[in-house]
Amino acid sequence: MTAEERTIQRDRMRFIKNSLSSNLAILGILFNVFYFVSIYKSDVDTYYYNILIGASIVYNLVFMLAVFLSSEGVKNYKRNYSYLLAAIGALQIGRIFIIPMGAHTATTLVGGETVVVMQDGQFIRVLVYLIASAACLLASAVVNYIRCNELEAHLKSLGTQGA
Amino acid sequence: MATLNLQHIDKIYDNNVQAVFDFNLDVKDGELIVLVGPSGCGKSTTLRMVAGLEDISAGKLLLDGRDITATPAKDRDMAMVFQSYALYGHMTIYENMAFSLTLRKENPNVIHKKVMAAAEILGLTSQLNKKPAQLSGGQRQRVAMGRSIVRNPKVFLFDEPLSNLDAKLRGATRREILLLHKRLRATMLYVTHDQTEALTLADRIVCMSMGHVQQVGTPLELYDSPANVFVASFIGLPPMNFYDVRVSGDKLVGGGFQISLTQEEQHTLRAYQNKEITLGVRPENIVEGPDVPVTVSSNENLGMNTLVHGHIGDSKAASAKISAKLKGWRDYKVGDTASFTFNRKHFFDKETTNAIRGGEG
Numbered sequence: 130m131t132a133e134e135r136t137i138q139r140d141r142m143r144f145i146k147n148s149l150s151s152n153l154a155i156l157g158i159l160f161n162v163f164y165f166v167s168i169y170k171s172d173v174d175t176y177y178y179n180i181l182i183g184a185s186i187v188y189n190l191v192f193m194l195a196v197f198l199s200s201e202g203v204k205n206y207k208r209n210y211s212y213l214l215a216a217i218g219a220l221q222i223g224r225i226f227i228i229p230m231g232a233h234t235a236t237t238l239v240g241g242e243t244v245v246v247m248q249d250g251q252f253i254r255v256l257v258y259l260i261a262s263a264a265c266l267l268a269s270a271v272v273n274y275i276r277c278n279e280l281e282a283h284l285k286s287l288g289t290q291g292a
Numbered sequence: 293m294a295t296l297n298l299q300h301i302d303k304i305y306d307n308n309v310q311a312v313f314d315f316n317l318d319v320k321d322g323e324l325i326v327l328v329g330p331s332g333c334g335k336s337t338t339l340r341m342v343a344g345l346e347d348i349s350a351g352k353l354l355l356d357g358r359d360i361t362a363t364p365a366k367d368r369d370m371a372m373v374f375q376s377y378a379l380y381g382h383m384t385i386y387e388n389m390a391f392s393l394t395l396r397k398e399n400p401n402v403i404h405k406k407v408m409a410a411a412e413i414l415g416l417t418s419q420l421n422k423k424p425a426q427l428s429g430g431q432r433q434r435v436a437m438g439r440s441i442v443r444n445p446k447v448f449l450f451d452e453p454l455s456n457l458d459a460k461l462r463g464a465t466r467r468e469i470l471l472l473h474k475r476l477r478a479t480m481l482y483v484t485h486d487q488t489e490a491l492t493l494a495d496r497i498v499c500m501s502m503g504h505v506q507q508v509g510t511p512l513e514l515y516d517s518p519a520n521v522f523v524a525s526f527i528g529l530p531p532m533n534f535y536d537v538r539v540s541g542d543k544l545v546g547g548g549f550q551i552s553l554t555q556e557e558q559h560t561l562r563a564y565q566n567k568e569i570t571l572g573v574r575p576e577n578i579v580e581g582p583d584v585p586v587t588v589s590s591n592e593n594l595g596m597n598t599l600v601h602g603h604i605g606d607s608k609a610a611s612a613k614i615s616a617k618l619k620g621w622r623d624y625k626v627g628d629t630a631s632f633t634f635n636r637k638h639f640f641d642k643e644t645t646n647a648i649r650g651g652e653g
Contacts, residue, residue: 137404140404143421144386144404144421152294218297
């Protein structure tokens with residue numbers, strides 16, 4: 130890419146929304162939906178599905194609201210939403226060690242037989258969903274952060290205030 | 293840019309109503325042609341046929357010598373600006389202007405360059421992040437023009453683009469279109485029913501009535517040498533005065549007045565001796581003088597001019613009405629008697645309504 134093309138690309142950011150970051154954030158929500166739908170499929174009666182999953186429902190609602198708002202924020206090159214998305218992305222990684230990992234190592238009695246609460250197949254599936262969600266959110270945050278810096282530098286070079 | 297040839301174009305709708313009759317026009321490269329006429333005269337239909345939005349019932353349409361009569365609208369390389377702007381309300385001005393190029397999957401950097409260049413030409417650079425609803429009518433119309441400019445079409449088509457604007461904005465936007473034409477040197481077809489737009493914008497005017505072309509010519513030709521009574525009455529504000537008169541020797545004798553003819557006028561009317569003709573006189577060609585006695589019915593001072601309306605003699609008949617645009621400030625009262633002279637006269641055959649020119653007959 131030539132220097133002129135690079136400049137034009139930056140100048141375009143003044144008028145074009147940051148759709149990539151916004152779409153990545155929405156994709157992060159989608160993977161999270163797949164995750165909690167997969168979690169709630171279990172009919173095993175343990176504390177994971179009574180207390181933690183109750184809390185998880187509340188968290189998922191807050192998560193969706195926060196990420197949706199962030200997707201709108203990053204669309205307009207607001208840098209602060211990068212920090213929020215990065216934090217939520219990191220939390221998605223952290224969530225691996227709460228329900229999936231806990232349920233994967235815990236056992237329960239089913240018909241007098243001891244079984245693992247979350248079998249391997251379900252565990253891997255929810256793991257993939259959480260990691261994919263986290264990756265999308267982190268990528269969204271990074272892309273927006275880089276673009277915000279580029280746009281800010283470009284606007285400074287133009288001598289204008291704000292996009 | 294491009295040349296455009298309309299050859300014997302007809303438009304007949306499915307219900308057998310014919311909207312356009314044998315339309316012929318050669319548009320030169322970079323020319324701004326204005327189609328003017330009253331509502332329902334077929335000017336917009338003609339423009340839509342050129343754009344490909346209406347089928348051509350008969351005749352040929354050539355663009356740069358290539359027959360595009362049956363070519364779909366999208367392949368004609370023409371851009372149309374509508375009266376209603378036709379902007380996408382949910383898109384920003386930038387996105388509206390870039391939309392057609394985005395659909396063509398052009399390189400985003402190329403699109404950006406074109407949009408910025410068009411915005412610069414139209415003075416829209418600071419509005420690019422706004423939505424159409426945040427702009428005034430004039431600005432919206434400029435966006436509509438910008439959307440055409442970015443496409444770099446061979447021909448620009450304007451369908452009454454200023455009709456939605458108030459008088460002040462209309463004047464300003466009209467000047468912008470004129471500047472745009474001078475800057476782009478683009479071939480343009482412009483439809484309007486407003487004679488002021490036609491006279492100020494056009495390189496040539498096509499005056500239409502009832503689907504027929506009445507006259508094609510420069511604004512001055514249409515104003516100064518109208519081909520018939522219709523053109524004479526349509527072009528000019530206030531409109532031309534018309535009187536039935538008889539040619540009698542070296543005089544014209546009308547209801548309540550008698551005026552002398554010059555040698556040249558006598559020559560022009562030599563075939564009409566003792567016949568009735570239609571005399572046309574523009575209000576601005578009337579001055580105070582001894583020939584035509586007038587009873588004043590209203591006096592409108594416009595600053596530099598005064599519009600005096602009245603009736604010839606004592607007659608109250610519609611055919612005896614007269615409007616004169618006199619230079620300077622006048623103060624006639626209703627019922628006053630004035631006396632006028634016609635400086636410049638237009639003669640029309642009473643039966644055909646065509647202009648009587650010197651050398652005819």
